[in-house]
Amino acid sequence: MDKLLQIGHNEKVNRADIPHLPFDTFRRQLLECAAQGGQVVQFFAYDDQGTIKLLAVMRTDKLYVGGCDAPDSFPSLTAESERFHMFEREIGEQYGIKAEGHPWYKMVRYHANCSGKKDVFGNDYRQDIPGNYPYFTVEGETVHEVAVGPVHAGIIEPGHFRFQCCGERVFHLEIQLGYQHRGVEKLLQSVPMKRLPIIAETIAGDTTIGHGLCQAQAIEALAGIQVDEGAKIVRTIALELERIANHIGDMGALSLDVAFNPPAAYFGRIRGDYLNLSQVLGGNRFGRGLVRVGGVTHVMGEEQKKLLHDKLDELTPEVEHVSKLIFFASSVNGRFDHTGTVTTENAEKIGLVGYAGRASGLPYDARISFPTECYKDLPANSNGITNGDVRSRGRVRFHEVIHATRLIYILLDTIIEATPYTPQEVQLPPDSFVVSINEAWRGEVSHCILTDEKGTILRYKVKDPSFHNWTGLALALRDEEISDFPLCNKSFNLSYCGFDL
């Protein structure tokens, strides 16, 4: 690992300072880092004036970066360490660089690569998704297959799920995404700067603040823009409100999936109340238009503070009561306990993040490891429920709601007010690199920007926590009953659009 450069998150790095290694050394360094417990934050290809290069950001308790020229194909890292598996497939799909010996080399989102190289999956994209890919099958007399989607029987995003079952028992779940692919990264690299925040906020609508913050911080770090304390407070509150609203909604949905309707109805409404608090803060239920480079568009005055404070006073006891109703009902626990378990070992192997990781015993929380905004001065959440099952993922979320509420109360009690925001033109510095990390409600969100010699964006890489965690859902379903799929799915509640980009 000694050949990788240690960097900070939200820190401008000169591209010339990033170690440019021979591929073999690069590969060995990444594997060495992974062997010491390092996880992948970013690992992607980019086109630098006709040369395709690779770049990786790894995390232990610190961040490390390194790069190399991309060979036409390379011996897969996944064969030695599973945590690279998605990233290698993505590199193949986006730039046509093949990972040889990858144990399950299939497309990620199903689109042509941007380098003009021969398609590594042998598709010409005249056929609809999944092209020439034969789905994984299990053969045997009693084996049957259940295929669901892409259009689902509710108001949810599209994705295709294939269950290989024996009776009710699921041997394997294959998840095919890509239906939401709308070319986010390509847009971010090609459109005028003024469009960037709008696109960032719609990478995953339920993570508007998470992605919006990552982008704003990355650009602020590159351009050397300072954000005042008042704006940081508003940003932190917005991120925590987003966390609470989503967790509450999902706890309600978990309850609905075991046919316990009253808590689902209550939490459905209460979630709306939290969304309305985001609307009080910035004029939109999802936090759209609030976070911008340089600060926040809306100042939090006494009036908004009081509205937030009073509503939290009203909602918090209700949240506690309804949660008690769910988590202490034996009929609910009968379904939640020991269902959809992801062991710590597997979670570590595939690099689960967020509450799914914490429920499986990986304590990583970017708010503590790589604090941004106000998190450095705020108390951390501790999590003691690490069985890795549906109940753990549910309970972790309840504790996070209570913790997030506490954080908002602390922030509401500080008296610093943000200075009003003025929109500003931003010029990015040439030949620079930055990686930003935030703990959004689902887990680690990371944006990475590389600029060229003129200071225009050469590569914009986005990673939603769902990129790691979808594999977790597939593992959770192994040997489970197919009827528990909705429950397992909801306990993760992953983003299709955040994955598909």
Added chain:
Amino acid sequence: MLQVIKNRLEQGYRTSKYPKEPINLYKRFRGLPRVNTQCDAAVVKRCADACPQDCIDAKSRRIDLGRCVFCGLCETLSEGKFVTFTQNCEMGTASRDDLFSTGDLPALAEHSKKHFKKLFGRSLQLRQISAAGCNACEADTNVLNTPFWDLARFGILFVASPRHADGIHVTGPISKNMLAATITTYEAIPSPKVVIACGACAISGGPFYGSEDIVGDLNSIIPVDLYIPGCPPHPLAILHALINYFK
């Protein structure tokens, strides 16, 4: 059991009386923009140039509500002299052209197709197609099923199969990977059927306009009957449009 009763008492009855009583949204909420057509041309140009969605036509001084994401930048830049965002959510229209607006929209109820009201006025079953948006439109459509809004009291339901449906409710800019599924779902619905484009993406591509991976305009592949602008539309905007167009 006691817990269930205790919670039931605490929660009480929370369904809104809308549409009999209006729902007032907080003053910061950005709904239908009102344009001052007399505004200084330099200010208008500044707003049009800065608009991330390029949805302001400086010449006619109209905003394309089908592409606007209601970010509020034009209001900030013009200090309210060119554009002010009202708290009015009533933005559904029956025609795409009506969405090029200075803040006056035709009354939706009068422009709805009369035979639709007769056919679907008492019962409307919709199939949702999510086609590559960001899931915010979906989230705020889902909210209509919570007790506060209680969509079912109007006889409107989202159903689990196109075979049960009277129409489709589409969100997202329709990625190439969702094109076939969108058309297949539409075709699976028995006629007569309605098509609703919900949110900026389905109407114009929204934040993703210009991407080569999307269709970007639902109407170019399936004729749209009802447009609901917003990014995402507030639940009240969706509810208002559905009630006025069909009831």
